[in-house]
Amino acid sequence: MPEALAASDPASALPPGAFQRNTPWSERVWSGLLWGVMTLFLVNIALMIAAVATNSFARRWLGTWLPQGWTTNWYVDAWKEFQLGSVLWVTVEVVFAVVFLALLIGVRRPTRSRGATFAASGR
Numbered sequence: 064m065p066e067a068l069a070a071s072d073p074a075s076a077l078p079p080g081a082f083q084r085n086t087p088w089s090e091r092v093w094s095g096l097l098w099g100v101m102t103l104f105l106v107n108i109a110l111m112i113a114a115v116a117t118n119s120f121a122r123r124w125l126g127t128w129l130p131q132g133w134t135t136n137w138y139v140d141a142w143k144e145f146q147l148g149s150v151l152w153v154t155v156e157v158v159f160a161v162v163f164l165a166l167l168i169g170v171r172r173p174t175r176s177r178g179a180t181f182a183a184s185g186r
Contacts, residue, residue, distance in 0.1 A: 119137060121130030142148065 117130065118124060120133050120135065122132035122134045124130040
C-alpha cells in the first residue's frame with residue numbers, strides 16, 4: 064500500500080531534492096553572491112542613467128554634487144538644429160499609414176455562414 068500512496072503523491076513526480084530546505088552552504092553563498100552582483104549591476108546602470116539625465120539639464124557642473132544651475136536650452140537647441148518637429152510629424156504619418164495598411168490587409172469582413180445561422184437560430 065505505501066507504493067500505491069507514493070505513486071499517487073504529486074511530490075514524487077518532482078526531481079529529488081526539490082523540497083529539500085537544508086541546502087548546502089556553498090549554494091547559499093553562491094546564490095547570495097549572484098544576487099548581490101546583479102543588484103550592484105542594476106543600481107550602477109540606474110545611477111548612470113540618472114547622472115546623464117541630470118547632466119542634460121545642468122548649466123554647468125564641475126566640482127559639486129549637483130549642478131550650479133538648471134536649463135532646458137540644450138533641448139531647445141537640439142530641437143531646432145535637428146528639425147525634430149518635422150521628424151516627429153513624418154513619424155506620425157508613417158505610424159498612421161502602417162496602421163491603416165494593417166487594418167486593410169488584416170481585418171476581413173464578417174461573412175454569414177450556415178453554421179453561424181444554425182447556431183444563432185438554435186437548430
